[in-house]
Amino acid sequence: MAPKRAREQAPRHVNATKQTLPPDVITKRTKRHLEELERSNYTEPSITLDNDDEGVISGKNRVRQIVSDKRHLNDPSVKKKKSSMKVRTALLYRKNLATLIEESRIANLPSHVPTYLTAAAPPPQLPPRLLCSVCGYKGAYKCKKCAMPYCDMNCESIHNETRCERRVI
Amino acid sequence: MQPHTTVILDNGASSIKAGIARPPDGNDNDQPKLVPNAIVRSKGDKTTYFGHGLGRCRDYSALHYRLPFEKGYLVDWDAQKAVWDGVFSSEVLNVDTAESSLLITEPYFNLPNIQDVYDQFVFEEYEFHSYHRCTPAAMIPFGRLFGAAAASPECLVVIDSGFSFTHVIPIINNQIQWYAVKRLDVGGKLLTNKLKELVSYRQWNMMDETYIMNHAKETCCYVSTRFFEDLETCRSNPKKNNILREYVLPNFSINRHHGRVRLPNEELSATDQVLFMENERFTIPELLFRPDDIGLEQSGLAATVAASISLLPHDLRGMFWANIGLIGGSTNFPGFYERLSSELLTLTPVEYDLQIYRSEDAVIEAYRSAIAFVNDPVFPASVVTREEYFEVGSNASRRKFAGWQSSSASASAPGDESTQESMIEDRSQPSRKPSRARARTTTAPGRRR
Numbered sequence: 361m362a363p364k365r366a367r368e369q370a371p372r373h374v375n376a377t378k379q380t381l382p383p384d385v386i387t388k389r390t391k392r393h394l395e396e397l398e399r400s401n402y403t404e405p406s407i408t409l410d411n412d413d414e415g416v417i418s419g420k421n422r423v424r425q426i427v428s429d430k431r432h433l434n435d436p437s438v439k440k441k442k443s444s445m446k447v448r449t450a451l452l453y454r455k456n457l458a459t460l461i462e463e464s465r466i467a468n469l470p471s472h473v474p475t476y477l478t479a480a481a482p483p484p485q486l487p488p489r490l491l492c493s494v495c496g497y498k499g500a501y502k503c504k505k506c507a508m509p510y511c512d513m514n515c516e517s518i519h520n521e522t523r524c525e526r527r528v529i
Numbered sequence: 530m531q532p533h534t535t536v537i538l539d540n541g542a543s544s545i546k547a548g549i550a551r552p553p554d555g556n557d558n559d560q561p562k563l564v565p566n567a568i569v570r571s572k573g574d575k576t577t578y579f580g581h582g583l584g585r586c587r588d589y590s591a592l593h594y595r596l597p598f599e600k601g602y603l604v605d606w607d608a609q610k611a612v613w614d615g616v617f618s619s620e621v622l623n624v625d626t627a628e629s630s631l632l633i634t635e636p637y638f639n640l641p642n643i644q645d646v647y648d649q650f651v652f653e654e655y656e657f658h659s660y661h662r663c664t665p666a667a668m669i670p671f672g673r674l675f676g677a678a679a680a681s682p683e684c685l686v687v688i689d690s691g692f693s694f695t696h697v698i699p700i701i702n703n704q705i706q707w708y709a710v711k712r713l714d715v716g717g718k719l720l721t722n723k724l725k726e727l728v729s730y731r732q733w734n735m736m737d738e739t740y741i742m743n744h745a746k747e748t749c750c751y752v753s754t755r756f757f758e759d760l761e762t763c764r765s766n767p768k769k770n771n772i773l774r775e776y777v778l779p780n781f782s783i784n785r786h787h788g789r790v791r792l793p794n795e796e797l798s799a800t801d802q803v804l805f806m807e808n809e810r811f812t813i814p815e816l817l818f819r820p821d822d823i824g825l826e827q828s829g830l831a832a833t834v835a836a837s838i839s840l841l842p843h844d845l846r847g848m849f850w851a852n853i854g855l856i857g858g859s860t861n862f863p864g865f866y867e868r869l870s871s872e873l874l875t876l877t878p879v880e881y882d883l884q885i886y887r888s889e890d891a892v893i894e895a896y897r898s899a900i901a902f903v904n905d906p907v908f909p910a911s912v913v914t915r916e917e918y919f920e921v922g923s924n925a926s927r928r929k930f931a932g933w934q935s936s937s938a939s940a941s942a943p944g945d946e947s948t949q950e951s952m953i954e955d956r957s958q959p960s961r962k963p964s965r966a967r968a969r970t971t972t973a974p975g976r977r978r
Contacts, residue, residue: 390824397722397823400594402736427568427577427595428611444653450606450646457599464640474707474933476638479696481713481820481827482836488821496727496808497764498757522730 381507426451494518535630537899541566542598543692546896547616550903561896562621568595568608573781580612581621588781591737601636601693603643630912631660632899637696637710638933645923652918659912662930665689665895666698667705671905672898674854674888684848690859692717697837699849707933709840711833714825715817717859721746724813732804741779744788749774752864753811754871763808776804814862831872850881856894
């Protein structure tokens with residue numbers, strides 16, 4: 361459990377001249393972290409959904425492909441049907457949620473109308489508790505460089521060696 | 530002509546609970562088919578699986594997911610259609626959609642432009658005879674979550690904690706009180722991703738192993754009722770405490786497809802890889818009760834429930850406190866009920882009783898209620914038929930389906946400034962201001978009946 365003392369003396373001195381991150385940088389970092397937690401896949405796709413004949417979706421000459429069309433169900437009785445215009449549009453042009461929220465204009469509704477935007481839970485009553493970002497235990501200290509909490513010198517050295525380098529600009 | 534069958538599709542962001550509602554014949558152990566709502570690409574198998582096809586997968590490592598839902602809302606219709614095509618086909622339900630009626634669930638506060646696309650798919654693509662679209666909580670009053678008695682209480686609160694988020698939904702006489710519905714942006718997806726992140730930082734790199742980590746979460750995680758005590762236990766006695774679980778990772782090279790928890794004194798072979806689950810077991814579900822642990826600026830579930838009830842009519846609040854029901858997969862964590870009870874008990878005003886109801890299977894509770902709803906006399910009147918749709922388009926469903934818009938459509942516009950201000954104040958002090966909250970509810974829309 362003995363912390364490696366030799367390594368951590370040097371940065372201490374530099375930090376003595378108050379170098380904490382401004383709060384807005386931390387807010388931004390938290391926001392980015394929360395967005396990461398919403399991702400469906402960690403590594404983003406170089407995917408080709410179809411393994412057989414089709415070409416890879418590539419930058420410029422990108423052909424819009426519809427996976428649901430290519431699906432061959434075992435059922436031979438399924439007739440190929442031509443989808444209506446609106447359905448076709450929905451299949452071809454995927455919009456992300458932010459765009460859809462904007463297009464739905466729910467932000468313009470009068471303020472007494474409850475919507476997705478107003479339904480979020482109220483902010484917390486209690487101040488946030490500090491949990492060590494390394495081991496999860498109660499973290500009594502914050503890193504002077506990046507303001508992440510840690511609990512003891514052991515975790516501090518691990519933090520300095522691993523996470524602290526990934527600093528937000 | 531009345532269609533013979535009613536298809537029920539509880540269209541969750543993670544899994545679709547699908548089935549056919551049979552007429553009531555005393556036999557209500559109708560189990561829905563659980564279909565993963567995703568297109569999944571397996572690297573090991575070099576195959577893409579659509580929805581129910583995932584059951585054929587042989588190698589669950591590094592699955593790549595394409596989910597129709599983003600943050601709880603249906604955005605990728607291409608993926609959704611691919612999954613639905615499978616569900617309606619002979620491989621799962623084997624229904625003739627043109628001859629059937631449909632009951633489908635949508636997320637809370639679904640956007641109007643997304644709702645229109647639901648209509649288009651149901652009538653123009655699948656040509657259903659008629660359909661009804663509502664939120665899962667709207668059907669709960671028809672089910673048996675609140676005891677086997679014939680009728681559910683007039684005032685109740687449903688807590689729906691699913692894959693994308695958690696909602697607190699108060700209901701009076703089967704009508705959702707939209708002005709008091711609150712959303713906590715923590716759901717199963719976020720919890721699994723957070724677990725992935727923790728484990729990858731501390732032990733093995735699992736960032737691409739969503740499937741495996743979701744299983745580890747479901748088998749190992751629990752909600753702690755004594756958070757700091759459990760933290761101390763893990764700290765003071767690492768690797769030798771009663772919290773530790775050793776999750777043996779699956780090994781696809783020898784065809785062992787699922788991980789499992791190591792039994793006491795079980796011998797492990799040399800090739801087995803073990804994931805040590807200590808404080809990961811309870812710090813993950815803890816986020817439902819303390820979202821600020823990851824910097825999410827929202828109150829925990831208990832405070833959110835209190836905030837929601839404080840927006841309701843003063844004289845009815847006691848009934849809400851006494852009728853709280855839990856649905857959704859994320860309520861399945863062991864200890865969830867106990868923790869929520871103990872936290873809510875401290876927030877319940879002294880003059881009221883607290884009572885929380887759970888179901889045997891929180892995932893399919895909404896589906897079960899849906900069957901009861903379909904067999905209820907009100908159901909035939911609440912559907913929109915294909916003829917109506919082709920006559921007036923999506924207006925037909927806007928008129929008929931009691932969504933969050935209809936609760937406010939007739940509300941008056943003036944007085945915006947003042948209500949806005951009082952709402953902001955309400956939020957900063959959600960539970961302890963009965964007089965102010967009462968003043969607000971009297972002007973609130975949606976109470977009119």
